[in-house]
Amino acid sequence: MKVTLKDFLYRYRHGWILSYLLIYLAWFAYLEQTVTRRFHVIHMPIDDYIPFIEVFVVPYLLWFGYVALAIAYFFFQDVQDYYKLCIFLFVGMTVFLVASTVYPHGHYLRPRVFERDNIFVTLVKGLYMVDTPTNLFPSIHVYNSIGVHLSIMHSEKLKEKKWIRRISFVLMMSIIASTMFLKQHSVFDVITGCIMAIVMYTLVYGGELLAGRKRVYRRYPEING
Known part of the structure; x- marks a missing residue:
């Protein structure tokens, strides 16, 4: 069966939401160029007790593939979960x-x-430069990572793929x-990322939790007392 370009675009028309990334990248690039010297310093006392461990550059860089792979998977496999993930990610990225x-x-x-001088330190130096x-x-490293994992945990298609859930x-x-061990972020950044993820979790997946409770109550009416 011949698939035309029109058919392809119609089938994957939900890709329109990814155009947001153009706005995000342009806005972020502007901030990176303008916020360089005069800024408010973010610091918590606990930051001074966290050591620098260069090997954590590996999971830090894997973040890019982690997020991209999740979006791609749901893009092709489950449009509803794809929209939920994109809404979760993009709302938080806009707040950021x-x-x-x-x-x-x-x-x-x-x-x-x-x-030390090793391959991991070399990667960190490159990261610091860009x-x-x-x-x-x-x-956003923290927030998006939580968002991706939540999307995997709520996916019906991945419900039986326990190894994927564990790896995630x-x-x-x-x-x-890694955000803290590479000195990329303060603990404050991590805490605020987690708080925002909790808020968005209730907004994006709160309906599923409520529906789940209703199903339990219908199956076990004695729970209602």
Whole structure:
């Protein structure tokens, strides 16, 4: 059966929402170029006790594939879950952009010298060159990682794929830890990222939780008392 371009575009018309990434990237690039010296310093005392561990650059970089793969999977496999994931991610990313615009901020947590010289340190140096220590909270690395894991946990298609859920959980936790061990983010950024994820979770998946309770009550009416 011959599939025309028109048929293809109609079938995957839900891809329109990804155009938001053009807005996000342009806005983020603007912030990276303008918020460089004059900004509010983000710092918590606990930040000073967290060591720099360069090997965490691996999960930090895996974040890009983690998010992209999740979006691609739901794009082709489950449109409803795809929209939920995109709404979760893009609303939080917009909040981050607004926060960085109205309250320019950054930190001075990065090490000035590196005690070791290895492939991981080389990757960190490259990361530091392309990513400024500004525009930090809520941490999008943290927020999006939680969002992806939640989408996997709520997916009916992945319900029986326990190994995928476990790998996702480990990767999510590793990415969250990496933001602090690489001195990319303050603990404050991580906390605000988690708080925003909790809020969005109730907004995006709250209906599913309520529907789940109703199903339980119908099956076990004695729970209602």
